Amino acid sequence: MHPKFFPISCIFIAIVTLFHLPVSLAQGNELYQNCSQLFECGNIQGIGYPFWGANRSQACGHPSFFLSCTGDAPVLTIETRPYRVLAIDNTTYTLKVVREEFWNNSCPQYLNNATLDETHFSYASGMGDLLLSYGCTTSTSLTGITIPGEFTCLANGTSGTFGIYGSPNVTASMANIPTGVTCNTSVIMRVDSTEAQALPISGGNVTQVLNSGVGLLWQANNSNCEQCVTSGGRCGTNSSNPGSFICYCSDRDYAFACGSSSGSGSGTCPF
Ligand SMILES: *[C@@H]1O[C@H](CO)[C@@H](O)[C@H](O)[C@H]1NC(C)=O
Numbered sequence: 204m205h206p207k208f209f210p211i212s213c214i215f216i217a218i219v220t221l222f223h224l225p226v227s228l229a230q231g232n233e234l235y236q237n238c239s240q241l242f243e244c245g246n247i248q249g250i251g252y253p254f255w256g257a258n259r260s261q262a263c264g265h266p267s268f269f270l271s272c273t274g275d276a277p278v279l280t281i282e283t284r285p286y287r288v289l290a291i292d293n294t295t296y297t298l299k300v301v302r303e304e305f306w307n308n309s310c311p312q313y314l315n316n317a318t319l320d321e322t323h324f325s326y327a328s329g330m331g332d333l334l335l336s337y338g339c340t341t342s343t344s345l346t347g348i349t350i351p352g353e354f355t356c357l358a359n360g361t362s363g364t365f366g367i368y369g370s371p372n373v374t375a376s377m378a379n380i381p382t383g384v385t386c387n388t389s390v391i392m393r394v395d396s397t398e399a400q401a402l403p404i405s406g407g408n409v410t411q412v413l414n415s416g417v418g419l420l421w422q423a424n425n426s427n428c429e430q431c432v433t434s435g436g437r438c439g440t441n442s443s444n445p446g447s448f449i450c451y452c453s454d455r456d457y458a459f460a461c462g463s464s465s466g467s468g469s470g471t472c473p474f
């Protein structure tokens with residue numbers, strides 16, 4: 204085989220390929236393999252894009268979806284607040300989470316409201332707001348009277364204080380706090396409405412409501428990833444172009460799906 208039998212462009216392609224392909228091929232393979240590993244932590248198994256962390260390199264996920272494995276469950280950080288992940292479903296792009304500080308605990312040491320990163324997350328339907336008021340005291344006229352929604356919470360060890368939960372979807376100004384009761388601070392949290400509405404029936408166990416979690420929907424180039432996975436690829440983020448989607452395939456990286464690159468070859472090159 205002599206070069207003169209092939210178009211001059213083929214020689215250029217051969218040279219370019221010789222110098223560049225081994226590099227991009229190695230990178231593509233490496234991330235394809237790395238991103239083929241799924242995240243596992245406790246009962247949560249088989250988690251892929253947009254999540255990354257542990258054995259999954261950052262390039263295998265979307266920056267807003269870092270998971271760490273603390274103890275027996277994955278923890279996702281949204282807008283600086285940690286959330287314990289109870290379930291992940293990548294067919295519906297939904298998560299079930301509980302704010303880590305409130306996991307099995309209606310009385311955490313530090314009280315913070317959380318805000319959602321609305322670019323990438325939204326609450327599932329059927330959720331309502333629960334108002335938790337803390338550092339509450341009663342006037343002497345209420346001594347011995349059971350206050351609706353009261354739960355034990357000795358804020359930072361201060362004796363004589365307690366917490367009160369309000370009905371779902373109430374705002375701080377509409378808090379159901381009875382006259383004669385004053386509370387120091389409050390937190391508003393989205394919870395499952397059905398669980399919250401059952402509070403008075405279930406004996407007012409607010410911890411049980413918190414443990415049931417809240418549903419979130421995620422948005423992280425969902426349809427791009429579906430396309431990539433269907434073509435046999437692994438989804439990720441192009442590390443040389445932060446925020447942009449990439450599809451790692453066994454041969455190399457593509458913008459959207461394996462084999463979909465608009466090749467410049469006219470079919471005349473013998474390789
Ligand atoms: C992560 O990789 C280590 C070694 O590379 C391996 O022992 C471990 O089982 C892997 N974990 C998961 C969750 O794949």
Ligand SMILES: *[C@@H]1O[C@H](CO)[C@@H](O)[C@H](O)[C@H]1NC(C)=O
Nearest residue numbers: 249250251252293428429432
């Ligand atoms: C969903 O997760 C499974 C592994 O549990 C994976 O095989 C599949 O490719 C994922 N689908 C998408 C669209 O990410």
Ligand SMILES: *[C@@H]1O[C@H](CO)[C@@H](O)[C@H](O)[C@H]1NC(C)=O
Nearest residue numbers: 236237240257258259260261
């Ligand atoms: C994948 O990447 C992560 C993070 O860079 C690394 O810890 C892990 O060992 C890699 N796994 C493989 C199999 O290369």
Ligand SMILES: *[C@@H]1O[C@H](CO)[C@@H](O)[C@H](O)[C@H]1NC(C)=O
Nearest residue numbers: 275306307308309410411414
């Ligand atoms: C919640 O905490 C109680 C003790 O306060 C413990 O007995 C129970 O096992 C915990 N539940 C979970 C699901 O961690």
Ligand SMILES: *[C@@H]1O[C@H](CO)[C@@H](O)[C@H](O)[C@H]1NC(C)=O
Nearest residue numbers: 328329330331332371372396
């Ligand atoms: C609270 O509002 C949300 C939407 O904002 C709604 O889905 C939910 O049903 C409401 N819950 C109650 C108890 O009204």
Ligand SMILES: *[C@@H]1O[C@H](CO)[C@@H](O)[C@H](O)[C@H]1NC(C)=O
Nearest residue numbers: 338339340358361363364387
């Ligand atoms: C309310 O907060 C103030 C100052 O932050 C504190 O001195 C007081 O003890 C608190 N009251 C209760 C009932 O916790």
Ligand SMILES: *[C@@H]1O[C@H](CO)[C@@H](O)[C@H](O)[C@H]1NC(C)=O
Nearest residue numbers: 311312313314337338358359
């Ligand atoms: C405990 O004290 C810290 C400040 O030291 C305060 O930020 C936090 O809200 C307090 N916790 C409760 C439950 O009041």
Ligand SMILES: *[C@@H]1O[C@H](CO)[C@@H](O)[C@H](O)[C@H]1NC(C)=O
Nearest residue numbers: 314315316375388389390391
């Ligand atoms: C949480 O938000 C409510 C309503 O905006 C506010 O009244 C309350 O003070 C906030 N709590 C904390 C701990 O910042």
Ligand SMILES: *[C@@H]1O[C@H](CO)[C@@H](O)[C@H](O)[C@H]1NC(C)=O
Nearest residue numbers: 307406408409410411412414
């Ligand atoms: C409330 O529910 C939690 C979680 O299910 C449980 O650990 C706790 O014992 C319950 N508390 C009461 C007073 O029933």
Ligand SMILES: *[C@@H]1O[C@H](CO)[C@@H](O)[C@H](O)[C@H]1NC(C)=O
Nearest residue numbers: 322422423424427446447448
């Ligand atoms: C992927 O999502 C990001 C936002 O997270 C957006 O800026 C970007 O345009 C999306 N890329 C594609 C190819 O849809």
Ligand SMILES: *[C@@H]1O[C@H](CO)[C@@H](O)[C@H](O)[C@H]1NC(C)=O
Nearest residue numbers: 441443444449450456457458
């Ligand atoms: C990744 O981003 C770089 C820089 O924008 C771009 O040149 C390259 O084509 C992208 N990779 C893929 C496979 O789209």
